[in-house]
Amino acid sequence: MEQNNPYNSQPYANQAGIPKKEDTIYTKTMKEHFSFFGIGSLLYAVFYTFCLYKNTSGITYPFFVAGTLCYFFCSTRKLGVPYKKDSVFYIVSIVLLGISICLTSSEQILLMNKCGIFLLAFILMLHTFYQNKEWNFPKYFCAVMQTIGTVLICAARPLTDMISYADMRKKNKEGKKSYLLPVLIGIAITVPLLLIITGLLASADAVFANIFSRILDAVNLETIFGTFFMTLAAFFVSYAVYAALSMKEVKEETPDLRTLEPVIAIIITAALSVIYLLFSVIQILYLFIGNMKLPEGYTYSGYAREGFFQLLTVCILNLIIVLICLYLFRENTALKLILTVISGCTFIMILSSALRMIMYINRYNLTFLRIFVLWSLAVIFLLMAGVTVFIYRNRFPLFTYSMVIVTVFYIGLSFSHPDYWIARYNLVPKHLEYLDDYDIRDNQKYLRRLSADAAPILLNKSKNPYLPPFGFASYASAQDTDNTEIYYKEDDIPEELLWLYRYYRNMEELSNDMHIRNFNFSVYTAQKYINKLND
DSSP states (O other), X not given: OGGGOGGGSOTTXXXXXXXXXXXXXXXXXXXXXXXXXXXXXXXXXXXXXXXXXXXXXXXXXXXXXXXHHHHHHHHHHHHTXXXXXXXXXXXXXXXXXXXXXXXXXXXXXXXXXHHHHHHXXXXXXXXXXXXXXXXXXXXXXXXXXXXXXXXXXXXXXXHHHHHHHHHHHHHHTTTOOOOHHHHHHHHHHHHHHHHHHHHHHHHHOHHHHHHHHHHHHHSOHHHHHHHHHHHHHHHHHHHHHHHHHHTTOSOOOOOOOOOBOHHHHHHHHHHHHHHHHHHHHHIIIIIIIOOSOOOTTOOHHHHXXXXXXXXXXXXXXXXXXXXXXXXXXXOOHHHHHHHHHHHHHHHHHHHHHHHHHHHHHHHHOOOHHHHHHHHHHHHHHHHHHHHXXXXXXXXSOHHHHHHHHHHHHHHHHHHTOHHHHHHXXXXXXXXXXXXXXXXXHHHHHHHHTOOGGGHHXXXXXXXXXXXXXXXXXXXXXXXXXTSOSXXXXXXXXXXXXXXXXXXXXXXXXXXXXXXXXXXXXXXXXXXHHHHHHHO
């Protein structure tokens, strides 16, 4: 009978009697096969904690990425969601970013790699569960936000689905008892009760307190509680993600949002285009050709070495403005022409900003931010080219094109090890001749903060002329009684070598702290150069 069907019990239904959306076939499958998804999410959570607990860039990261993808596709197969052949781009990109993480120790690259993996994985999940071929930027944004909101709503689904599954099992066994729920209740009561009783007994008896204190000293409580809560959070989140996707809350249709009056956009963009045209003419005459007189007190090099960050910001704003006009305003020939002018001016601004940045680098050397600006300008140039095509061809797959461009270019940036090239460029003697003493010290401070990616340059005798002939081993002396620890006399280091010595010590500490789980190839390479330096 219908009343005995556990799927109609709606354990998370609104108590006020408001009708809820019926379960999808995927949601029903998750409840029916809770043993698979519940145990699978638990095992995945343990795997997640093993790979990532206090391990931001270890060799376990590629395995974590591969394991996550395997669990995802095993789960979708269990749900009956078909695999799409064009998912291979997302899979390969995610795996490459995972591999890149254990090849670098640059904090900026690591952070962007993890953000990239998260975004690509989210898009892969939406692409797998939905027919998204016609989706555009606004649709994807709304779909991601809606799915994240649904994940939060499904936070308790592991518990409610477990109760439904236990109830179903109990009824199917015709009166046989199910001990799952009583066991969980017993554990939930036992844990806090044990903590309270143990605390009371420890305060009541000094001998018991001393013995218990020794036991606690032998056990790393921080690690125990840290891994426990990380595993618990990973379990609930991973299950909630599949529950949210199974609910299919996102409507697959892409509504046409182009309903606004184009006159509004024409007025705004026409005014901007006039300013942009004037600015572009100035760039061509003053910066590119350089045959007009500059304001008093300006040199061409000084003029070129300013304003690149402002221009980068304007280029990004132009990209956003053009997309807003294309997605929200009705088609209009005049608007298309003005947007084309803005796109053309944006190309000139991109070239102007890139030229200014290159001249600035020639004067003040490389930093990660300056490399990232040049990378961003190249990406924006290609994105703007795609947008220009989209102005006249609405069927152009702009989102897919943009996703491929950004992903491919970022993977290239991630594997290029920018810190290596920064160190290599900044140590070339001819790149230092324009720097005064303050700029040289500033350059040295920046080099000292580079990651292990720069070790093949900074700790290489053949590449770094500042290195002492016999390394820094002569500045270390064993000062403890059993000669097991090495102490360094930083006061004995010449001031001009102090920045390099501190980098050396930082790399030495990183390599000493490395073990099998957090093994990182970049740190391992630095360790080899340290050993060569001290030979």
